[in-house]
Amino acid sequence: MGHHILLLGGTTDARALAAALAQTTHRVVLSLAGRTRAPMAQPVPTRIGGFGGAEGLARTLRTEGFDLLIDATHPFATRISDNAAKAARDTGIPAFALRRPPWERQAGDLWTCVPSIGAAVAALGERPQRILLAIGRQEAARFEAAPQHAYLVRSVDPVTPPLTLPDVRYILATGPFGEAEEHALLVEHRIDRIVAKNSGGSATYGKIAAARALQIPVLLVERSSGAALPAVGTVEAALARIDHELAPGRKRGV
Known part of the structure; x- marks a missing residue:
């Protein structure tokens, strides 16, 4: 035994x-x-x-x-x-x-690394942008502090309660997410910037690779x-x- x-x-x-x-x-x-x-x-x-x-x-x-x-x-x-x-x-x-x-920066990556979700909210700046929020649902409400942006929020389960933002859409999906499908998503929704956590691994790396190819900036929350x-x-x-x-x-x- x-x-x-x-x-x-x-x-x-x-x-x-x-x-x-x-x-x-x-x-x-x-x-x-x-x-x-x-x-x-x-x-x-x-x-x-x-x-x-x-x-x-x-x-x-x-x-x-x-x-x-x-x-x-x-x-x-x-x-x-x-x-x-x-x-x-x-x-x-x-x-x-x-x-x-964790993921390592590669040539062509347009990363801004921040220590926390709060720092990511602040780093978005005042100019309105179309944001892919790929941090899960637990801390999505933190971005209500930056209502000037348009958000596409992807999570496994619904964000509850829904965010009190003037322009927000939701995608319910479970990885892994490949680079080709992430590329299509970013183009379809005309994403200007991605907010993600440096989770590492291959299951959610597709968005990082697609962002590199499209030269889309990524706000990457680093681990403790x-x-x-x-x-x-x-x-x-x-x-x-x-x-x-x-x-x-x-x-x-x-």
Whole structure:
């Protein structure tokens, strides 16, 4: 019988890792925050909803006898990542993050990098522009502070309540998004600027590549510099790290 692993998910990488672990003898539970109304089917047993902060997560790790904690949440889900790090410290249970590397600027990219969504709102400026807002729905309301722009908001689930903006349209869609379709979207809606998070990975890179080809500026919100847990960048590296952490005789905390 394998070990008991708690996988904090909600990303493409988490699903891929869960699928790989489903082929092993490990007992895996995939935890989803529950923000997506209709999450896709998962290859391992799942739980939906929060734990009640770091203390609740630590309690779950102890009472349910988990041997390893893996944080494969979105790179911008800093609260749960901080809670995971604290719970791992408090319980002594080994933990690491699966965190895809951020995108790197390439020749031709017209990026303005900002540290936060608030900074992105301010950086849009006063001149009216047509904006593709590709940051998800959680923080879309922050852009009500810049009502002079026309917004095309793309998210997996509807933005609720709807934004109180004079010119806003919505697209409900789930990635991956290829470069060709992103190119067509940007041209069709005559987008002047993109606001996005530096999520990394290939699933949503299409808009970055299309923007480069069309010479459309991108306001890119960078990740927090703090690393809550030691991290690996690929599913293959995560599987190797799991073998390392759960190797027989390896000393673990109490």
